[in-house]
Amino acid sequence: MTTPTEVHSPPTERQSPLATRLGPLRLRNPLLSASGCFGYGEEMGAFVDPGVYGAIVGKSISRLPRNGNPIPRVCETASGMLNSIGLQNPGMDAFISNYLPRMRHYDTVVVVNIVGDSIDEYVQMAERLDREPGVGAIELNISCPNCAVGGMEFGIDPQATETLVRKVRDCFRGPIFAKLTPNVTDIVPVAKAAEAGGADVLSLINTFVGMSVDWRKRRPRLGGVTGGLSGPAIKPLALRLVWLASRACRIPIVGIGGIMNADDVLEFLVAGASAVQLGTAHFVEPRSVPRILEALEQAVQDEGLDNISDLVGTLKTDKKPITIQGDG
Amino acid sequence: MSSSTPQSPTPTPQSHATRPSRVVFNRRVGPGWYTLRLEEATIAQVSRAGQFVQVKTADRSSFDPLLRRPFSVYDVDRERGTYDLLYTAVGRGTRWLADIPDSPGTMVEVEGPFGNTFTAPTDRDSIYLVGGGVGVAPLYLFARELLASRSALPRITLCMGARTREQLQGIDEFRRLSLRCEVATDDGSEGFHGRVTQLFATLAERDREPLRVYGCGPQGMNESLRAIAVERSYPTEICVESLMACGFGVCFGCVLPIRKKPGGDFYNRRTCYEGPVFDARLLHPGIE
The missing domain is CATH 3.40.50.80 (Nucleotide-binding domain of ferredoxin-NADP reductase (FNR) module)
Incomplete structure (x- = not known):
């Protein structure tokens, strides 16, 4: 019996040094677009063929359309940016009739990211997507810092995470990604809960909640007051969380957080990610993925590896620290 | 009156420059005001009034400042393949731009043009x-x-x-x-x-x-x-x-x-x- 996954995956050349397995998915390479940073592929088509990506993850879809948050919605910070978009999206009906038909023609795996106010909403959307051809996987956004209800509410609670993932698991046959929030004291219990609930892949991480203040005006720089921090500023934080979760879980991890170039990708793989998503990089350099793919092929060749996945989880932490005697 | 509603352009891969733009001059035209002339044939050819470009205002491998800065296209010379931007040095990005030498040669990463355009009036207007x-x-x-x-x-x-x-x-x-x-x-x-x-x-x-x-x-x-x-x-x-x-x-x-x-x-x-x-x-x- 072929699983829906295999049907939906485009063929990959077995010999390709970048070919990547991500749980049940076989991807052309380990580079995915991060949700909310690639739209549904239409606008990005002016710069890059979605087919060059290992997979594309669409902007979050909710059951009903959402208008999003008040303006201003973006604000630059040191080597990063804050956003408070608030999940503006056309809703599931419009997505299925207006966007998914075009996405089905992309020569890559299409991952549909969904967000709900309640477990029921996630389940309803997953049931609906299960019947739609062309959905390679779903990603559960249980980590958005910019909405009043739903989203991150689930992702900060291991029990709620496990229940939600399990209920979606029961009604969706394809692969499930759980996208987790870094805004927790310890990500490991949440990651383990998503795995226990039946997630196939962990997407780590969504943005860090933060804020920016215009002291002269005595006002926040974002209409939503707080927002999600992304970009190179968060890469060290994201790397640590990927590393921690990869040691605690068996399911593969997609690393996310400030990836701008090939070295960043390789750092995440060594730390334990099987693949990565690029988000903010698209805003700055919309052609980053084809450029990074070239550099990755070169790096794999230079390192004498057969396949890029040989690097996954190869971080060496066994070196004994040098301790110094003294009254320090 | 639908004729007065500006139209969004249909983006095509051809409409976006893939090469960096070369600085022709970066002239200070007033207190804190600058005109930057850049050479890149595609942007010069296709830009229309109202459209803008996104300029990377950081050194090539730097991501700080992170985001590109939008500037309306101020003028074009389609024959010479140049286009002009008018800006005031008010923030980190525009101050970085103002520091570019006022002499030819510096390469700047520019994407665009983006956005729609003004619509034409009639002859009577x-x-x-x-x-x-x-x-x-x-x-x-x-x-x-x-x-x-x-x-x-x-x-x-x-x-x-x-x-x-x-x-x-x-x-x-x-x-x-x-x-x-x-x-x-x-x-x-x-x-x-x-x-x-x-x-x-x-x-x-x-x-x-x-x-x-x-x-x-x-x-x-x-x-x-x-x-x-x-x-x-x-x-x-x-x-x-x-x-x-x-x-x-x-x-x-x-x-x-x-x-x-x-x-x-x-x-x-x-x-x-x-x-x-x-x-x-x-x-x-x-x-x-």
Whole structure:
């Protein structure tokens, strides 16, 4: 019996040094677009063929359309940016009739990211997507810092995470990604809960909640007051969380957080990610993925590896620290 | 009146330059004001008035400042393959730009052009361009397009506003074109003493011809122009500004509440993708 996954995956050349397995998915390479940073592929088509990506993850879809948050919605910070978009999206009906038909023609795996106010909403959307051809996987956004209800509410609670993932698991046959929030004291219990609930892949991480203040005006720089921090500023934080979760879980991890170039990708793989998503990089350099793919092929060749996945989880932490005697 | 609704261009891979732009000059034209001339044939060829480019304002491998900065295309020389940007050095990105030597050679990463354009008036229209600050940039390119494309010389009035006489940047370039130039300064140091929109309202009232108005300026000016245009039913297009992350429709960071048709509901529409030029009747009142 072929699983829906295999049907939906485009063929990959077995010999390709970048070919990547991500749980049940076989991807052309380990580079995915991060949700909310690639739209549904239409606008990005002016710069890059979605087919060059290992997979594309669409902007979050909710059951009903959402208008999003008040303006201003973006604000630059040191080597990063804050956003408070608030999940503006056309809703599931419009997505299925207006966007998914075009996405089905992309020569890559299409991952549909969904967000709900309640477990029921996630389940309803997953049931609906299960019947739609062309959905390679779903990603559960249980980590958005910019909405009043739903989203991150689930992702900060291991029990709620496990229940939600399990209920979606029961009604969706394809692969499930759980996208987790870094805004927790310890990500490991949440990651383990998503795995226990039946997630196939962990997407780590969504943005860090933060804020920016215009002291002269005595006002926040974002209409939503707080927002999600992304970009190179968060890469060290994201790397640590990927590393921690990869040691605690068996399911593969997609690393996310400030990836701008090939070295960043390789750092995440060594730390334990099987693949990565690029988000903010698209805003700055919309052609980053084809450029990074070239550099990755070169790096794999230079390192004498057969396949890029040989690097996954190869971080060496066994070196004994040098301790110094003294009254320090 | 659907003919007055600006159209979004259909983005095609060909419309976006893949090569960096080469600096021709980076001239200081006033206190804190600069004109940057860049050479890149595609952008010079396809840019139209109202469109903008996204300029990386950091060294090649640096991501700080992270985001590109949007600038309206100020002028183009399609034969030489150059285009101009007008900017004021006010923040980290524009100060980085101002530090580029005023000599040829530096390569700058530029994406674009993005966004829609002003729509053409009819031959009968009396055309008003209302601008302030760096908002005069797209109006200058539009004036040049109008003068180049018309067999009969169009009647164009420029109304330019600034705080002081020194801040009336770009006025000399407009004065070299065949159009009527009227200026307003907040302090009365040149021209009309008051707001440029008051000046425009007075001039427009006396005009007996059908008007067609194009505006671009700071948010306060845009809002004032919108209010006048709606109250007096002047067909008006306004090029709006907003904070942006991507500039090409992906991030939804630059939205403003904008109608899809006059009298319709407001939606959070992208200024970079559905705009930046909108019919004044579509804009939300009171955004300053």
